[in-house]
Amino acid sequence: MADIDIPAEVRAGYAFTGPALELGALVIDGGACDPTAKVRIPLAMVNRHGLVAGATGTGKTKTLQGMAEQLSAAGVPVFLADIKGDLSGMAAPGAAGDKVTSRAEDIGYDWSPAAYPVEFFALGGHGTGVPVRATVTSFGPLLLSRILGLNDVQESSLGLVFHYADRHALPLLDLADLRAVIQHLTSPAGAAELAELGGLSKATAGVILRELIAFADAGAEDFFGETEFDTRDFMRVAPDGRGVVSILELPSLQSRPELFATFLMWFLADLFQDLPEVGDVDKPKLVFFFDEAHLLFRDASKEFRNAITQTVRLIRSKGVGIFFVTQTPKDVHADVLAQLGNRVQHALRAYTPEDAKALKATVSTFPRSGYDLEEVLTRLGTGEAIVTVLSERGAPTPVAWTRLPPPRSLMAQVEQPVADGIVAASPLNARYAQRIDRESAYEMLLKKVAVPPPAAPPAPAPAPSPEKPAPSPKKKDDKNFLEKALANPTVRNALKTAATAAGREIVRSIFGAAKRRR
Known part of the structure; x- marks a missing residue:
């Protein structure tokens, strides 16, 4: 490390005046934490997008779980793509234990168990959740x-x-x-x-x-088909003021990664069309966690990448924040990566020449700091990350080696009867459960x-009676006329x-x- 006072730099760099998400506390020499050096992200900057990256098993899922909890508590709706089925536990309070208590005390975090308002969704009804379809x-x-x-x-x-x-x-439609x-x-x-x-x-x-x-x-x-899902239903707030956490469970689609990633992009494209411009806001209208983001960019055409880039760039002004979740920053196309102002980088491994190349590329995406990031990124423990975010004035904060807090909700899958009960009680289930097949x-x-069948010849008109003059036409009753007209299948x-x-x-x-x- 360079000869600078990193704790003092972090205290000053993360001293925000407005509401913020608590990302953890600074790790200092020897592996201890400095609870006075809090690492935070301003709530108003969350819609400037972000990246949560790191090797498998380094704690990315628990990081986004903890962020989603705090966003919900702040009244911000959250969307989570749960491709491995690990996030359903947000519907139940977490369990206290020695590890949880020790970590919370280490970083000066006031931990208590809590459950959050959750809705479960499933693509096409495959899995546990309200069916999601698109035309x-x-x-x-x-x-x-x-x-x-x-x-x-x-x-x-x-x-x-x-x-x-x-x-x-x-x-x-289908x-x-x-x-x-x-x-x-x-x-x-x-x-x-x-x-x-x-x-x-x-x-x-x-x-x-x-x-x-x-x-x-x-x-x-x-x-595919109807009833088509209205993506604005992801932007709901519970009666107690907390943001609803929408969890799209996708374990059955692990073998169809392109379908999974493309449907997530459809959600964003649909939201982009529906939402009005709001400019800078005190807190996001929705935060969207895009898991397994590398699937979105792999083998993508130039036109497709350009469309992603433009959507990410413009949707911020509609109050939507996007966090891409993947292993290394190089998984995200450079034009999109340049728009991700908030970075939470978990540990990387350097077992192969390709890993070493990815490590160097990751280091190059961070601002200059007092750390030797090539060394530190391989030494991070589970639940630790290198963090830099945007300050309240939009400038990058100092790079901070951070130990993150444990989630308050259950860090495991919720029991199946609990999930089934949440889906059955959802007001959205009645709207989307039934598939409709109308004329298309x-x-x-x-x-x-x-x-077409041959048309019948018209019947000859009857001759008027010579004894009685033809009656003058009467005004038709509008209601009877309309009913008769609508009864005719041809008119219908x-x-x-x-x-x-x-x-x-x-x-x-x-x-x-x-x-x-x-």
């Missing part, structure tokens, strides 16, 4: 291309398919709808419309169709190719089609994700 049209071509593993040409062609569906008022549109375009009946699209070839459309069929056969049908592109195209279908067409005024976001105008 294909709202998911958009860019995100769907990411899941299907399409190349740049195929991604562009899929965009043309969405454009065709938007223009012709064909709602893409995968069957998208397959039906592609099959129509590649059929003899749709040959002229395919030619009008220009950039979409029949061969490319066939490749996309095959990928969609394989995707559906792997069980992906459950993730599949049914509309099916009607289009169906042969025409009105439904018109309403669908009007509702298909599409607003597409950075990712090409779409919403109907409300």
Whole structure:
């Protein structure tokens, strides 16, 4: 370490006047803590985004659990992606023990057990939680291309398919709808419309169709459809004023990492469209922890990376903070990493030349400090981290070797009956549990190719009676006329089609994700 007074520097650098999250206390020479040198992050700076990184087993999950607890207590809603099923314990109070008590005393932390208001969610109903689904049209071509593993040409062609569906008022609600549109375009009946699209070839459309069929056969049908989830339901506050912690459990999707990461990005894209600009706020409207962030950037196209970068850059002004959780900063694309003002870096290992290279790259992302970070980052214990955040005036704080406090909630999975009871009692379960299958592109195209029955010849009009003059027309009763008209299935279908067409005024976001105008 350089010959500077690090404790004095940390005390001065983290002495904030407004509300802040307690990240822990400074570790000094010999491994002891200085409880007077608190390491904190201003609540108003949490929406400047952040990174929680470190090797497996170094304490990242407990770090984000502790941060989520404090955010909830401050009235800030939190979203957590729980790919390993480790965070459900937030619904139950933690258990006191020697290790917990010792650590809390070591850092001067007033620890007591507490449970937090939790909602459990599950993609497509796979697992324990309120089912979360998205319509294909709202998911958009860019995100769907990411899941299907399409190349740049195929991604562009899929965009043309969405454009065709938007223009012709064909709602893409589930995968069957998208397959039906592609099959129509590649059929003899749709040959002229395919030619009008220009950039979409029949061969490319066939490749996309095959990928969609394989995707559906792997069980992906459950993730798409209605009732579509409204991501603003992640931004709820409990009656006692604490922020609701929304936990998306994903243990069943560990074998489908791209699907998991892309759905998380859809949540952000959807929020970006829905939320108004709020500028700088005293506390975030929502904090979103993006676990396994490396999955988002791995093999991503340039267009996809650019969309992520722009979303992260702009969503801050809507009051949403994002924390990417991964192993090393190099897992996050440089343009996104540059926007993450708050860093919590747990221990790194340097067993291989690749590890050593990652270690050097990590050190280069921190401000200059009194530490030899290449050495310190390999010596950190479990639950310790190198921290730097943004101060209340937006400047980086001094780098601090920090020992973090234990979570107040249960550091294990909650019992299954408890989780089931929370889901059953959720007011959201009644809204989203039932899957709806209304008329959409599949049914509309099916009607289009169906042969209509021959029309019956009109009946001859009766001749007027010569004895009595024809009665003058009477004014129809509006109510009876409307009832009779709506009883006619032809009129009903025409009105439904018109309403669908009007509702298909599409607003597409950075990712090409779409919403109907409300």
